[in-house]
Amino acid sequence: MLVHFPTPYPDELLYSLFARYHKNAGTLSPKQTIKELFGTITNRAVVDLQGNIGTLTQRLKTSKISSQEVIENHTLYPIYRPFIPPDRSNDIIKSMIQNNGGSIHTRTGISASNIKPFNYLRYCPSCCEDDFDKYGETYWHRIHQVPGVLVCPIHSVPIRNSSALIKHANQHEFIIANKITCSNNAERILPLELIKPLFELAKILQWILNNNLRPRSLNFYRTHYIERLKERGLATYSNRIRKKEWYSSFQGRFNAEFLEMIQSEVNIKEDCDWLTMIMQKHRRSFHPVRHALIMLYFSEPAECFFDRPIKHLPFGEGPWRCLNKICTEYNQNVIKNESITYCNETKRPVGTFCCNYCGFIYSRRGPDRQSSDSFKIGRVKEFGFLFDQKLRELTGEGNSLRYIASKLAVDPMTVKRRALMLDLNFSWEGEKKEEALKKECYSFSSVEEQDNLSSYKNKHRTVWTELQLEFADYSKTQLRSLRPDTFIWLYRNDENWLKDNSPKKVRKAPSNKRVDWELRDKEILHQAQYLIKNWDKSNQKPTRRTITSIARLLNKTTMLSTYEDKLPLTMSYLHKEVETLEDFQIKRVQWVIKELKKNNEEVREWKVYRKAGLRKSVAKRVQNAISEAVYIYELDEKEHL
Ligand SMILES: [Zn+2]
Ligand SMILES: [Zn+2]
Known part of the structure; x- marks a missing residue:
């Protein structure tokens, strides 16, 4: 039974726990450590997808960590799972728990992808520094080992190769992260143009890794992607990709150097190019990096690709606004039915919206691409009874054209044309009726985007x-x-x-000035x-x-x-x-308490210790600060009862 197995740090790689265990045990040879961990020396410790986790957790009788938790929080499996079909995913989890995990890589489809794994264990120098501040030591972080994560999603600095070769780590060597293995100063400095997309990509991969996403059928994401390509005019409404436009838009968004760095270059001449294949019905899975890259292209938060209803609604879900300024329901979402037709020439959807309160009907070519589009009028189809009635009144009173236009919130030319169509008598000068009718162009002023x-x-x-x-x-x-x-x-x-x-x-001119x-x-x-x-x-x-x-x-x-x-x-x-370290720990404690309150969670001592990453053996001053803060919280709570 394993008694002194270390407590995992946040996002710590399982292999890192093995290495810390090995180091703490002191005298053991790597083989002996393997035997302690798994009960037999035929097992192997691997960096990304470990096998026989079930045996391990059974031997950890003192800490009640389950195999599921180990897989979820300390292996790289969660990054692959959402892109693997459910039945295959179950098989893989089973073999991570029960078998020695030999064929796991093949079944995730990682081996078949063209993304090469890293040769070294990796680290972020700033995370490393934070770890030393917080825990007095550092460890291998899971997110830094994800292929395609080249920049730290927390610090936005390049992640570096440590001196620990993964090949060695996978062959019975336990290499810990410390100031010696993580002291690579030879990394290249990346220009901001590369840092920016690498950082955004890392953010998406981090989100996928940490959100417990379920497995999905191979074509699940494809449907999402194609709907978005349609919105951008890069696919037709019959699901055909406009290949040339799609490639040129993609390559306009990401430069070649960036794509090369994440091993995802594209080539339109290649029939089996991944950028073409990922949009087709397919039988193979794609590497998470490639999916994350497509999600990044669409510039939407990653969660949109996992939750959003797939059905394509070019004008959103409705109801829609009445955009007639004199309507009592102006700018309210009162229009319940829209009708969609498709433009013959462009095949783009045209939505027609009719307000029951004023009779105003307008249409707009879609799809809406941003929230401000919902304020746009493409064509006015009917002015509506309210508009005509007001126009009759105002004209009958002998008002000036400009005055009427301002009352009806349209431009003077629109007033005149409508008045002509209604055969109203007026004294204003102007265009002939036939010409005015031919133009059929009305302007209703639209609302500014109410956006912050x-x-x-x-x-x-x-x-x-x-x-x-x-x-x-x-x-x-x-x-x-x-x-x-x-x-x-x-x-x-x-x-x-x-x-x-x-x-x-x-x-700067070189100067000899002192x-x-x-x-x-x-x-x-x-x-x-x-x-x-x-x-x-x-x-x-x-x-x-x-x-x-x-x-x-x-x-x-x-x-x-x-x-x-x-x-x-x-x-x-x-x-x-x-x-001082103590000052900082106290500051952290105060922050943790504030966060707990903000989330309406109970403030308890054990929770504060855990969330602040502190041990019970922390300095007396910090302990006192925690007890005091929790005591004050409890007093406050009692007062509220
Ligand atoms: Zn970092
Ligand atoms: Zn209306």
């Missing part, structure tokens, strides 16, 4: 502008390190503005103060303030470690602001 995009835009633009006023001689990179959230938002949503409103690159340390000290101090003032503003979780972490964010790691004595103001300020 513009308010975000204003907010981030202001932050970015003010930042430049405050730090006038800073480069774009330095500004970015001060407010990464604002930078990323603008980069994604307002790229051109950002380009035009950032400091231009200045080529450094004015006093001035530099003041500058860095100023920068550091700003950073501390906004600490954790753009992070979900609190992070620890250490000299290293501050220096990294200021982009001044070398300067602060080499010229410490020349920067007295900065250094004394920083020493005042850094947090």
Whole structure:
């Protein structure tokens, strides 16, 4: 029986637990460790899809972790499962629990895909640092081993190869993650154009890995994809892919270098190209990276591909708005029935919407691609009884054309045409009736998009502008390190503005001038103060303030470690602001409690320990802080009863 098996860290790879067990046991040879874990030396420990998990969990009698939990939280299986049909998935789970797992890879379809696995175990340097802050050690994270995840989905930095060869790990070697195996400094620096899509792709894969998704038939996703291609005019309504347009749109979205990095180059001339095949009825499964890439192409959150009803509704689910401004139900979703016809030339759907409150009928060519489309009028088919009645009244009263137009919320020409059609008497000058009727063009002003995009835009633009006023001689990179959230938002949503409103690159002339340390000290101090003032503003979780972490964010790691004595103001300020491990643990505890309350969960001591990743043996001061906080919470609760 295994007594000292380590407690798993979040997202820890099963192999990592084996390696930690092996290290803690100290004197065992790898073979002996295998025997301890599985009861026999014929077993193997593997990095991605482990076999015989059932034997292992039975031997872990003290900790009650089930085989299902191990598979779900500590192996790479969940990333493959949603793309495997249900019956095959059950077989695979059975063999991960019962057999030694020899044929698992073949049955997942991984072996048949062209995505090559990594040769080394991988790590993110920032996660590593966080682990040391939080736990005093690091471990192999599952997400970093997923093929296609090249950038950390938390830190957005490139994931690196460790020195641990997977080939060795799979052959009876237990290699732990530590400062020696994870100390690769030779990684290339990626340009932002590559980081951005790699980060987004990693986010999708992380979501798939962590959301307990069920297996699906091989053609499940294809149906999703084709409906979306239709919306974009890249497939016909009879499900035929417009291949040339599809490839050119895909290649316009992702550049060749990016596709090569994730082993998913495309080639339109190749009949069996994956980008063609994944849209056809097929009998084979595709690697999760390829699916994630298609999902990324459509720029929708991953969950949309697993939940959204498949039926294609070009104008959404309804009811739809009345867009006649003088209607009592204006801008309300009161139209219950829409009729859809298809345009003969373009084959695009045309929706016709009729309001029962005012008789107004309008149509619009679909599909609606964004929420603002639901405010659009394509053609006015009927003005409706309300409009005509108001027009008669206003004309009869002898009002001016402009006045009537403003009352009816249309342009003057539309008023005139309608009046002609109704044979009304009026004194305005104007077009002949025949000509006016021929044009058949009416303008109803449409509503602005009621979206908060513009308010975000204003907010981030202001932050970015003010930042430049405050730090006038800073480069774009330095500004970015001060407010990464604002930078990323603008980069994604307002790229051109950002380009035009950032400091231009200045080529520094080499100078022999002596450094004015006093001035530099003041500058860095100023920068550091700003950073501390906004600490954790753009992070979900609190992070620890250490000299290293501050220096990294200021982009001044070398300067602060080499010229410490020349920067007295900065250094004394920083020493005042850094947090001890205990300070940080307490900050984390407070954050955990806030989160629990926010989610309406009970605040209990054991929960706080677990969520804050703390052991019972943590410093007395932290223990006290926890008891105190929980005590206060309980008092509050009693008061509310
Ligand atoms: Zn990371
Ligand atoms: Zn209406």
